[in-house]
Amino acid sequence: MSQSIKGFSKLSKEAKLEWLAQTHFERPEAALDLLKSYWHPDASVQKRHDEFIENTVSNYYLPFGVAPNFLINGKTYVLPMAIEESSVVAAASKSAAFWLERGGFKTEVISTTKIGHVHFIHWGDAQRLHSVVEEHQERFYAATEHITANMRARGGGIVSIELVDRSADEPGYFQLEARFETIDSMGANFINSCLESFAQTLREIVVEAPAASEADREVQVVMSILSNYTPECVVRAEVECAVAELNEGGGMDPVEFAEKFARAVRIAEIEPYRATTHNKGIFNGIDAVVIATGNDFRAVEAAGHAYAARSGCYTSLTHCAVENGRFRFWIEIPLALGTVGGLTALHPMVQWAHELLGHPNARELMQIVAVSGLAQNFAALRALTTTGIQKGHMKMHLLNILNQLEATEAEKAEIVAWFADKVVVHAEVVRRFCELRDIPVPAPKVTRN
Ligand code: MEV
Numbered sequence: 137m138s139q140s141i142k143g144f145s146k147l148s149k150e151a152k153l154e155w156l157a158q159t160h161f162e163r164p165e166a167a168l169d170l171l172k173s174y175w176h177p178d179a180s181v182q183k184r185h186d187e188f189i190e191n192t193v194s195n196y197y198l199p200f201g202v203a204p205n206f207l208i209n210g211k212t213y214v215l216p217m218a219i220e221e222s223s224v225v226a227a228a229s230k231s232a233a234f235w236l237e238r239g240g241f242k243t244e245v246i247s248t249t250k251i252g253h254v255h256f257i258h259w260g261d262a263q264r265l266h267s268v269v270e271e272h273q274e275r276f277y278a279a280t281e282h283i284t285a286n287m288r289a290r291g292g293g294i295v296s297i298e299l300v301d302r303s304a305d306e307p308g309y310f311q312l313e314a315r316f317e318t319i320d321s322m323g324a325n326f327i328n329s330c331l332e333s334f335a336q337t338l339r340e341i342v343v344e345a346p347a348a349s350e351a352d353r354e355v356q357v358v359m360s361i362l363s364n365y366t367p368e369c370v371v372r373a374e375v376e377c378a379v380a381e382l383n384e385g386g387g388m389d390p391v392e393f394a395e396k397f398a399r400a401v402r403i404a405e406i407e408p409y410r411a412t413t414h415n416k417g418i419f420n421g422i423d424a425v426v427i428a429t430g431n432d433f434r435a436v437e438a439a440g441h442a443y444a445a446r447s448g449c450y451t452s453l454t455h456c457a458v459e460n461g462r463f464r465f466w467i468e469i470p471l472a473l474g475t476v477g478g479l480t481a482l483h484p485m486v487q488w489a490h491e492l493l494g495h496p497n498a499r500e501l502m503q504i505v506a507v508s509g510l511a512q513n514f515a516a517l518r519a520l521t522t523t524g525i526q527k528g529h530m531k532m533h534l535l536n537i538l539n540q541l542e543a544t545e546a547e548k549a550e551i552v553a554w555f556a557d558k559v560v561v562h563a564e565v566v567r568r569f570c571e572l573r574d575i576p577v578p579a580p581k582v583t584r585n
Pocket of ligand 1: 414
């Protein structure tokens with residue numbers, strides 16, 4: 137009974153809800169009640185959330201957790217993490233506690249430059265185009281002075297503007313490739329505004345300069361947009377200890393553990409099937425902090441995966457070396473993050489997260505986020521190469537299963553205690569739950585595609 141509608145965005149919020157409930161739900165009142173139960177009780181806070189996007193009808197909750205004991209360059213942090221996956225915060229906390237005892241994480245920002253392009257087509261003389269762009273560099277800067285004034289006052293701005301000839305790959309295709317320093321803002325709006333101004337200046341200088349043909353005077357701007365690939369905005373995080381210190385009662389000999397761990401990383405370096413899952417686990421840690429701190433996790437993911445494929449073969453974002461009795465494990469990853477502007481100034485929970493972290497600037501946040509990715513990968517590989525991932529994962533997932541079964545608090549406590557020394561398997565949880573309630577165990581559902 138799904139229907140289409142014209143002018144939905146123009147309807148009032150109440151009218152939108154009414155239309156949705158009446159046209160898409162068997163029990164309209166229940167559907168409305170559910171949406172409204174997720175509204176913030178303070179109408180002004182709700183209004184702020186409503187205005188983040190178009191057609192807001194409610195809020196979508198994600199758990200907001202914290203992982204303490206992250207020692208980074210000698211300073212201790214509690215990481216804010218917004219994520220739905222059961223085991224991620226537990227894994228982060230475990231990793232943090234492990235490395236707290238072994239010197240913590242060391243980090244370094246390698247570079248912070250961001251890149252954007254005016255993509256355009258030009259059929260005239262390429263040599264003349266080069267000269268025009270070179271001779272009129274100042275015009276690009278002058279035309280953007282009103283856009284860049286604040287950024288320049290903070291020490292950032294436009295770093296360079298270059299013409300790139302891509303006509304060998306696509307006939308007539310050129311780029312103005314610009315580099316930017318955006319200090320503590322992620323800078324997307326700043327960069328895109330500069331690029332649109334560059335496109336206009338380019339059109340003007342190409343028309344004005346002496347030309348031998350009509351084609352020389354023409355550019356067709358296809359688009360002006362920042363690149364989310366930020367290989368010049370990179371951070372490194374590392375942990376290191378003596379191999380002998382890797383023994384923490386897990387039962388495996390530390391030398392054997394170090395070698396097996398390094399081999400697991402090596403497999404991710406050479407096998408894209410494994411690298412994808414390996415990096416996904418890294419982004420479990422990264423995205424959670426990126427979301428909690430109000431940054432754009434899609435941009436961060438896109439950059440990370442592009443960086444992982446920069447050699448032409450998709451590979452691991454982390455690396456490991458076991459040499460001379462030392463274990464080293466590190467990540468190098470592009471992270472374009474902001475600590476001012478965007479959601480950081482608007483979302484109350486994001487502001488709380490920034491305060492929890494001690495109001496880091498963008499460089500510090502890059503380091504914290506990289507550490508979160510490295511810690512998460514360490515926890516995943518440690519589990520994978522020793523006990524297997526399901527033991528810890530299912531333990532954390534147990535409460536989800538019990539909630540699905542609508543178990544009472546007393547039943548939950550009893551079943552959690554029962555599984556304390558057992559591997560959690562979904563069917564076993566159901567069986568134990570039914571036993572406790574003295575009801576028949578349902579027959580497994582058979583589904584056919
Ligand atoms: C699950 O979300 C992430 C892992 O699969 C990562 C990995 O395999 O390294 C556990």
